[in-house]
Amino acid sequence: MTPTHNRDAMLAQLIEFLGDEHSIEKLSSTLDETWSQLSAIASPQDVIQSVIERLLSTDSFTPETDPIASPNHKRQKTSETVQTQTEPNKPENAFERLFKASASAAPASGLTHSLLTAENVSAHLPCELFPGWLSPTDSDSLLRFLMQSAKENDLWAVTKYYINEREVLTSHKSAIFVDLAERDFRHTFQGSDSKGIPYSSSKVLLETSRRVNAFVTQRIRDLRVRLETTVSKSPVEMNGTWTGNFCVANEYLHGKQTTGFHADSLAYIGPRCVIASLSVGATRTFRIRRVKGAAKGYVWDFLEDDKVVEDTVGVAEAETPLTKHPDNHCLKNLPSASSDTVFSIKLPHGSLLIMYPPMQELYKHEIGPEKHFQGHPISGLARYNLTFRMYRREFENPPFCKCGVRTDLKPVFKGSSGSKRDEKYYYSCVLGRGEQLGCGFFEWLK
Ligand SMILES: O=C(O)CCC(=O)C(=O)O
Numbered sequence: 001m002t003p004t005h006n007r008d009a010m011l012a013q014l015i016e017f018l019g020d021e022h023s024i025e026k027l028s029s030t031l032d033e034t035w036s037q038l039s040a041i042a043s044p045q046d047v048i049q050s051v052i053e054r055l056l057s058t059d060s061f062t063p064e065t066d067p068i069a070s071p072n073h074k075r076q077k078t079s080e081t082v083q084t085q086t087e088p089n090k091p092e093n094a095f096e097r098l099f100k101a102s103a104s105a106a107p108a109s110g111l112t113h114s115l116l117t118a119e120n121v122s123a124h125l126p127c128e129l130f131p132g133w134l135s136p137t138d139s140d141s142l143l144r145f146l147m148q149s150a151k152e153n154d155l156w157a158v159t160k161y162y163i164n165e166r167e168v169l170t171s172h173k174s175a176i177f178v179d180l181a182e183r184d185f186r187h188t189f190q191g192s193d194s195k196g197i198p199y200s201s202s203k204v205l206l207e208t209s210r211r212v213n214a215f216v217t218q219r220i221r222d223l224r225v226r227l228e229t230t231v232s233k234s235p236v237e238m239n240g241t242w243t244g245n246f247c248v249a250n251e252y253l254h255g256k257q258t259t260g261f262h263a264d265s266l267a268y269i270g271p272r273c274v275i276a277s278l279s280v281g282a283t284r285t286f287r288i289r290r291v292k293g294a295a296k297g298y299v300w301d302f303l304e305d306d307k308v309v310e311d312t313v314g315v316a317e318a319e320t321p322l323t324k325h326p327d328n329h330c331l332k333n334l335p336s337a338s339s340d341t342v343f344s345i346k347l348p349h350g351s352l353l354i355m356y357p358p359m360q361e362l363y364k365h366e367i368g369p370e371k372h373f374q375g376h377p378i379s380g381l382a383r384y385n386l387t388f389r390m391y392r393r394e395f396e397n398p399p400f401c402k403c404g405v406r407t408d409l410k411p412v413f414k415g416s417s418g419s420k421r422d423e424k425y426y427y428s429c430v431l432g433r434g435e436q437l438g439c440g441f442f443e444w445l446k
């Protein structure tokens with residue numbers, strides 16, 4: 001049996017890593033079993049890592065050739081990491097490639113697939129990676145600013161949140177930066193009010209955010225991502241260009257500082273959001289897996305016709321002419337991956353990862369614990385990350401639940417017919433549904 005003083009802390013970390021996809025009983029029993037086998041030879045952190053791997057990789061395969069291309073794999077006991085690499089190519093149109101991805105390209109379950117090129121990232125996930133997006137000089141300036149801000153500003157803090165009715169503290173510090181007047185940014189996360197640090201407090205941040213806004217807006221137009229959020233019978237439309245008017249900044253001082261599997265909260269940004277994640281400092285690994293059971297065979301329409309793009313993105317067509325794509329860009333041929341298939345992407349200094357819909361609806365992501373990774377001459381093992389999101393007025397007042405706390409907005413997919421009618425969103429109590437914590441509040445987004 002794991003010693004009690006360690007056990008609670010380890011269990012809390014496991015809950016953070018594995019989210020709500022395994023019961024506390026399952027986590028506890030796997031932890032105890034792993035501890036009894038490994039504690040004599042491994043550190044508590046290694047035991048945790050091993051529990052995570054056991055639970056994520058229940059069934060592993062060794063590919064004889066490229067696992068993505070060949071469905072014939074030989075069974076093997078241990079977990080394997082497979083590196084998926086094709087010719088490095090600058091992506092022109094991610095969704096064109098997604099459309100081309102064949103149904104037989106679904107990755108084998110139980111494996112970690114390292115997506116080493118930008119092209120592979122887009123072929124398997126609703127994301128785009130731009131490795132050297134920010135120049136080395138600008139990346140260094142941003143890194144220096146974030147290191148100093150995290151050291152000096154008290155608004156950088158560990159975050160308290162709830163999973164399965166348990167209070168969990170993040171192992172790393174975060175802060176929120178905002179490009180909105182204080183009165184226009186009302187944001188609570190898991191019951192605590194968030195106060196934002198203005199973008200205008202830093203020239204570097206202001207300039208970086210402007211570049212992110214221009215670039216992401218252009219990508220949304222080029223890929224023809226449909227940002228209109230048709231929810232149930234009532235369309236909630238997004239007008240205007242994308243603007244990352246607030247961002248969550250994260251500081252990971254070393255490989256034991258992590259963020260567990262989660263999808264970003266939709267409460268203030270609404271369904272089908274676009275989130276742009278800029279990394280500086282050490283190179284950590286971003287891991288992604290599909291939400292268990294979510295929307296099997298789900299078809300995600302990006303665009304029905306050209307008019308939708310003009311209406312919803314609202315940028316004059318003359319600025320950047322739209323090209324006609326006969327097949328529409330949609331994710332219907334995105335290879336379906338099971339929830340125990342983990343994709344991993346290295347996020348180097350100056351890289352930009354754009355997450356498009358339905359990334360937050362259908363996938364979870366994490367920065368897991370790491371022993372060996374590339375540090376940076378300025379920050380050593382420390383990595384900083386800015387996740388730019390668009391705060392939307394229509395979503396600024398999530399209802400209060402009976403606990404008196406702002407609710408969170410979550411997606412649900414009723415069936416597997418592949419129809420958009422199956423997609424729904426609801427507000428629920430962030431504290432869970434138990435007797436001690438949480439009131440079980442539930443309300444459909446209308
Ligand atoms: O550090 C990262 O790249 C991920 C951060 C993240 O997932 C978040 O802020 O929601």
Ligand SMILES: [Fe+2]
Binds near residue numbers: 262
């Ligand atoms: Fe996130």
